[in-house]
Amino acid sequence: MSEGIDVGSPDEIEAGTARVVEPEDSGFVDPIAVFHTESGCFFALNDTCTHEEASLAEGWIEGDTVECPLHSSSFNLRTGKVLCLPATEDARTHKVAVEDGRVVLYPGVAADPARAAD
Amino acid sequence: MGGGVAAFSAASELRARGYDGALTLLSPEGAPYDRPPLSKGYLLGTEDAAKIALAAEGWYAEHEVEVVAERAVALRPAEAAVELGDGTLLRADRVLLATGARPRxxxxxxxxxxxxxxxxxxxxxxxxxxxxxxxxxxxxxxxxxxxxxxxxxxxxxxxxxxxxxxxxxxxxxxxxxxxxxxxxxxxxxxxxxxxxxxxxxxxxxxxxxxxxxxxxxxxxxxxxxGIGIVPASRLAAEAGIEVDDGVLVDASGATTNPAVFAAGDVSRLRKPDGILARRAEHWEAAVRSGQAAAASMLGQAPPETGAPWFWSDRYGVHVEAVGTLDGRAGGSTVLREVDGVPQAAFLLADDGHLLGAAAVDLPLLIRAARRIMDRGLTPDRAALADPAVPARRLLP
Missing domain, CATH: 3.50.50.60 (FAD/NAD(P)-binding domain)
Incomplete structure (x- = not known):
């Protein structure tokens, strides 16, 4: 599970948006959302909100948080921590890094919450 | 007192703000659960009782919140207590009434x-x-x-x-x-x-x-x-607290008794000018009023609350609205349409400020609208109406 997956070049994911990596491409059981924040950082969380069926990649990305498009629960992109109801469970993080000019996702490898911005 | 999202949010906020004293949740139905799914996923059978719990089972022990599955029969603020059905007096320096409402x-x-x-x-x-x-x-x-x-x-x-x-x-x-x-x-x-x-x-x-x-x-x-709700305010009225189609509170949740606060569907805001607001009967208002009451119970300033927001799910579509679309008091409406079908509506004040927005299956538009309202911006009418303009582009 520690094999990195090339998600694309950093400019292929517009800042303030996210790209979903499907299980058939990642080998991970759940879809993973790779977020590109306005400040240029990349983070990855399980794409499906921990509350109900909604894609966090389609949410409102602002600063280091994403707000679910369905019921507005917010999650910290660095830690996956749920920041407000109605979700009550944290989102699972995945390690993502920019390596040799490519965005590389490590499905199933938890993100290091202390890591510096890319 | 209460087992809905107002009571739960207050308990959670009290701990988040550092309150470390005794905290009891008098919730007749036991551990609090979320009500919106009762007319949606829970009713449809796609979500079960465990799924709609407002917190994992271990949360209450972890946060030292005692859930007592009983109903109070009287408030006794003069004695710093709440009376239970069997006559037991539960000591309470501060009481939050979050008893909700009953269907009309x-x-x-x-x-x-x-x-x-x-x-x-x-x-x-x-x-x-x-x-x-x-x-x-x-x-x-x-x-x-x-x-x-x-x-x-x-x-x-x-x-x-x-x-x-x-x-x-x-x-x-x-x-x-x-x-x-x-x-x-x-x-x-x-x-x-x-x-x-x-x-x-x-x-x-x-x-x-x-x-x-x-x-x-x-x-x-x-x-x-489904013809509305009647606030469960009887105990407050019996305790001499001012009630008028809801327990009257200020923005901090304070009632006319200094030891008693109210939040959620049971409460009704009395604005600083004395005018009584319509009771806010939505989920987010309950969350925010519970949090505000928690802050003021601790003598802290309640957080700013933005424009009111609600959602509804029916026939597979997701409806959201923020603020008001009630144009009777003025303002003009801007519609965003695709092939003549309205997707979203915005109400703008004469000075260009956004008063409210509603949309079907366009949740990011509502998230943008909330931020426009909370920041006091004056959006471009043509951009609001143009389906080709993404929600993010409505903000500078």
Missing amino acids: PLAIPGGEAAYTLRDRADADALRGILVPEARVVVVGAGLIGTEVASAAVSFGAQVTLVDPVDPPLVPAVGEALARRLHAMHAEHGVRSIASVPLGISASGDGSHVVRLADGSALEADAIVA
Whole structure:
């Protein structure tokens, strides 16, 4: 599970948006959302909100948080921590890094919450 | 006191703000659960009781919140206590009333035959009657009535929706979206009648006849009334706390008794100018008022609250609105349409500030609108109306 997956070049994911990596491409059981924040950082969380069926990649990305498009629960992109109801469970993080000019996702490898911005 | 999202949010906020004293949640139904799913996923059977819990089981022990599944029978603020049914006095320096509301009864002859929806047990009962071929009459086409009608028809019931207002929800979503949403009933096989019921009589076979003001009569195997709520404010009134269609509070949740606060559906805001606001009956208002009350119980300043927001799910579409679309007090409406079908509506004040927005299946537009309102921005009308402009681009 520690094999990195090339998600694309950093400019292929517009800042303030996210790209979903499907299980058939990642080998991970759940879809993973790779977020590109306005400040240029990349983070990855399980794409499906921990509350109900909604894609966090389609949410409102602002600063280091994403707000679910369905019921507005917010999650910290660095830690996956749920920041407000109605979700009550944290989102699972995945390690993502920019390596040799490519965005590389490590499905199933938890993100290091202390890591510096890319 | 209470087992809904206002009570839970207050308890959670008290701990988050560092309160480390005793904290008891008097919640007659046990561990708090979320109510919006009761007319949506829980009613449809896609979410179970565990799924709608507001916190994992271990949360209460971890945060030293004692859940007592009992109902208070009296507030005794002078004695710094709350009285339980068996006469026990529960010591309390501060009490939060978050007792919610009860469904407004259908006050017509035979109206007690109507089911209502508020608690999990109510939803369980509805699951038993919303069955294939059942003739279901839903009285009230507000959010609850509409969601119940949507669920009922998905179970194969024959549904008739009765409401005197055609279309309903205009103040909340504006006329164009209200018409689009109301038309969805017919599109999904729900018959809609603009009338009011006058009486319900039982037939011999266990079914009922609902007589309407327009002279017609509907045969029904089950009747569901979703005609609003009545705040559960009796204990406050008995304790001498000022009540007027809700326990009167200021923005910090303070009632007229310094030891008692109120939040959620039971509360009603008295604005600084003395005017009583409409009771906010939505989920997020309950969360925020619970959090505000928690802060002020600790003598801290309550957080800023932004524009009010709600959502509704029916017939597979997701409706959201923020602020108000009620143009009766002024302002002008901007519509975002695709092929003549309204997708979103915005109400703008004469000075260009956004007063509210509503949308069907365009949640990011509402998230943008909230931020525009909270930051006091004046959005570009043409951009609001243009379906090609993404929500993010509405903000600088």
